[in-house]
Amino acid sequence: MDEPTEPTSQARGPNGKWLYTPESARRDAEAAELRARGWSYRRIADEMGVDVHTAHTAVQRALRAIVQEPAEEVRTLELERLDLLYVAAVEVLERRHVTVSQGRIVYEGDQPLADDGPVLQAIDRLLRIQERRAKLLGLDAATKTQVSAGVRYEIVGIDLEQLR
Secondary structure (H helix, E strand, C coil): CCCCCCCCCCCECCCCCECCCHHHHHHHHHHHHHHHCCCCHHHHHHHHCCCHHHHHHHHHHHHHHHHHHHHHHHHHHHHHHHHHHHHHHHHHHHCCCECEECCEECEECCEECECCHHHHHHHHHHHHHHHHHHHHHCCCCCCCCCCCCCCCCCCCCCCHHHHC
16 A cells, blocks of 8 residues: 555654554545545545645545455456466366367377377467466556657638738
8 A cells, every 4th residue: 555645643664754554544544434424625634633635645545445455356366267277278288189180080100190289279378378467467567659640730711822
């Protein structure tokens, strides 16, 4: 959770920065409850003995906490599902595949001809699972997009000949 920019309760850590304490969380929740009742930030600030900015910050921190906890649970569940899919894809990758044509195994000499198709598909699936995992965890670096365009000015309502 974000470190408070201003304290809702007086608590400093050993490094001099404000600590987010259980008391801070309780005060943030109280501010959010008052806001949910329709109170203005000014009224919340007066009630809690803080300035309007601190009251607003407290409410926003509480709202982020409310959203963040369920999001973390969903993220964990999705990662567990991806783990199961990954294991299944690895099993396909490691399995021996033979080429079949018209319902019969194709032989090369006296050995069944290996079929690389399922292996390559399993590799593709593993890469897609890894991409999804990286996206969920935020591991991919942001990509820069460059947009270039020209600007064209059009003068309307003026006779260019009169300007010369």
